[in-house]
Amino acid sequence: MSSTTPYVLDSFTENFFEDLFMAEKETSASEEQLAAVAELKDAALTQDRTGPIVELFANLARIHGEQGTTPEQLGLTRDELVTLADKHAKLDEHGVTVGGRVGKAQPIVREAKARIADYLERHPDEAPSGIEAWERILENQARIKGVLGMTDEDWNSYSGQLRHAVEDVDALASVIDLPAKAVEEVRRVTQTYRMRLTPYYASLILPDRSNDPVLLQAVPTAEMVDNAGVEIPPVAADHSPARLIDQFYPRVVTIKATNMCAMYCTHCLRIAHIGTKDRIYSKEAYGEALDYIRANPEIRDVLVTGGDAFVLPNSMLEWLLGELDSIEHVRMKRLGTRIPVTTPQRVDEELLDILEASNDRKPVRVVTQINTAQEITPVSKAAFKAISGRVMAVMNQAVLLKGINDTKIKMWKLCETIQEAYVRPYYVFNCSYRNPQFTHLRVPVAKGQEIIESMYGNISGDAIPRYIATAGGKIPLHKTNLLGRKDGNLRMQKPWSEERVMYPDADPREYARQDFGFARYQADTEE
Numbered sequence: 001m002s003s004t005t006p007y008v009l010d011s012f013t014e015n016f017f018e019d020l021f022m023a024e025k026e027t028s029a030s031e032e033q034l035a036a037v038a039e040l041k042d043a044a045l046t047q048d049r050t051g052p053i054v055e056l057f058a059n060l061a062r063i064h065g066e067q068g069t070t071p072e073q074l075g076l077t078r079d080e081l082v083t084l085a086d087k088h089a090k091l092d093e094h095g096v097t098v099g100g101r102v103g104k105a106q107p108i109v110r111e112a113k114a115r116i117a118d119y120l121e122r123h124p125d126e127a128p129s130g131i132e133a134w135e136r137i138l139e140n141q142a143r144i145k146g147v148l149g150m151t152d153e154d155w156n157s158y159s160g161q162l163r164h165a166v167e168d169v170d171a172l173a174s175v176i177d178l179p180a181k182a183v184e185e186v187r188r189v190t191q192t193y194r195m196r197l198t199p200y201y202a203s204l205i206l207p208d209r210s211n212d213p214v215l216l217q218a219v220p221t222a223e224m225v226d227n228a229g230v231e232i233p234p235v236a237a238d239h240s241p242a243r244l245i246d247q248f249y250p251r252v253v254t255i256k257a258t259n260m261c262a263m264y265c266t267h268c269l270r271i272a273h274i275g276t277k278d279r280i281y282s283k284e285a286y287g288e289a290l291d292y293i294r295a296n297p298e299i300r301d302v303l304v305t306g307g308d309a310f311v312l313p314n315s316m317l318e319w320l321l322g323e324l325d326s327i328e329h330v331r332m333k334r335l336g337t338r339i340p341v342t343t344p345q346r347v348d349e350e351l352l353d354i355l356e357a358s359n360d361r362k363p364v365r366v367v368t369q370i371n372t373a374q375e376i377t378p379v380s381k382a383a384f385k386a387i388s389g390r391v392m393a394v395m396n397q398a399v400l401l402k403g404i405n406d407t408k409i410k411m412w413k414l415c416e417t418i419q420e421a422y423v424r425p426y427y428v429f430n431c432s433y434r435n436p437q438f439t440h441l442r443v444p445v446a447k448g449q450e451i452i453e454s455m456y457g458n459i460s461g462d463a464i465p466r467y468i469a470t471a472g473g474k475i476p477l478h479k480t481n482l483l484g485r486k487d488g489n490l491r492m493q494k495p496w497s498e499e500r501v502m503y504p505d506a507d508p509r510e511y512a513r514q515d516f517g518f519a520r521y522q523a524d525t526e527e
């Protein structure tokens with residue numbers, strides 16, 4: 001700015017100055033305050049940095065807010081402050097003014113910090129990740145290894161984990177400290193529902209909580225029998241147009257490639273498929289499923305799931321992916337697996353090579369299910385990192401479950417933790433109404449809305465999953481933030497503060513115009 005051109009304050013700084021110079025009450029500055037402000041003024045004038053100017057203005061605003069003292073009472077004239085505001089605007093690469101920074105941006109950041117303060121304080125205790133609880137998990141591992149007579153080689157191999165899986169209540173009671181009454185109840189329930197925990201997954205159960213979120217997911221409780229009522233048909237029995245196939249949408253099908261999992265979840269939607277015993281499916285069954293996909297050229301995206309797709313032996317997985325890649329109209333594949341969470345030892349170089357080879361032909365996404373941050377340990381994180389380096393994406397489909405992730409603290413922690421473990425939060429399902437076996441784990445739809453909406457504006461946008469009900473297909477459950485419309489403007493609400501804003505919509509007449517962009521020159525030529 002030349003000396004002949006006075007600096008014109010922008011509206012933010014004008015308003016900011018107006019507040020600063022407003023003398024509302026009789027007040028005076030202390031000697032300490034005068035000295036401190038003089039020092040800040042000196043730094044702001046002599047240093048070619050924005051920081052000292054911002055600090056001076058922030059202190060003036062703070063003192064004015066606390067006791068009503070104006071800059072003049074603190075030894076600064078308006079002209080001096082205008083000069084400093086001019087200097088700040090010139091130093092800032094993006095032309096941000098001191099009024100915009102100190103008068104607007106800093107209060108917004110302070111308010112935002114206040115919104116997440118309780119999360120930052122509470123999450124380590126209320127929702128520790130498996131990484132944060134790793135020392136305790138290692139203690140569990142040493143104890144469980146000893147009880148089950150596992151060598152390090154057993155522990156670190158998929159086959160060793162499966163060979164020593166905990167499948168009956170006596171083995172369970174030997175590795176987890178459960179009350180005697182609970183042991184008897186689990187004994188009763190496991191006569192109807194199967195239980196399987198790999199020793200690794202059992203080691204994630206932290207002993208100091210009665211409803212530990214890993215324990216609740218893995219060990220069936222009395223409600224599963226007591227709530228069960230009349231058995232309902234397998235999920236999607238009315239959406240299976242061909243053997244092993246489920247189909248809800250024209251472009252996407254699911255192949256239920258196995259009924260096996262490395263562990264069995266108490267909230268499993270496919271509990272009827274999982275049944276009571278593992279089955280090896282015949283090549284004919286897979287052949288019929290592939291024939292269906294070949295015969296329907298609109299199918300573009302195939303989800304291979306189960307059970308758990310990673311339970312399939314490598315040779316079978318390689319064959320199946322190869323068959324899908326050879327179908328011209330199949331352009332994308334997904335693999336549904338919880339094994340990197342429950343038995344990450346399965347993720348070895350051979351499996352990764354198979355995934356990468358298929359992904360090189362056509363994109364592969366791995367879809368997993370992580371329901372609590374406690375399930376992310378250094379071991380599962382390494383498995384997800386390795387997978388994510390070989391495929392297009394790793395995505396999480398969590399289930400909203402009572403006591404497991406049904407608070408803001410737990411769900412925020414889950415989504416942030418999995419994102420840091422190279423997994424994208426994708427869906428959160430409201431736990432299905434279809435299976436009375438897990439009525440006790442269901443969470444009201446509105447509670448889930450409240451939790452998911454609380455993430456907007458507070459955690460990274462790509463850590464926020466979509467909230468979904470499954471009812472013959474996936475139905476989004478998000479609350480709308482559109483409140484109404486007036487004179488071409490939309491009335492909206494910010495989900496994190498409920499502040500209402502007007503958002504001008506696109507002009508419908510402008511949108512209807514066809515002579516836009518280069519088409520305008522075409523019209524000129526034709527004239």
Ligand code: SF4
Pocket residue numbers: 260261263264265267268269270271274306307308338369
């Ligand atoms: S891993 Fe999936 S399919 Fe297997 S029991 Fe759990 S929820 Fe069901």
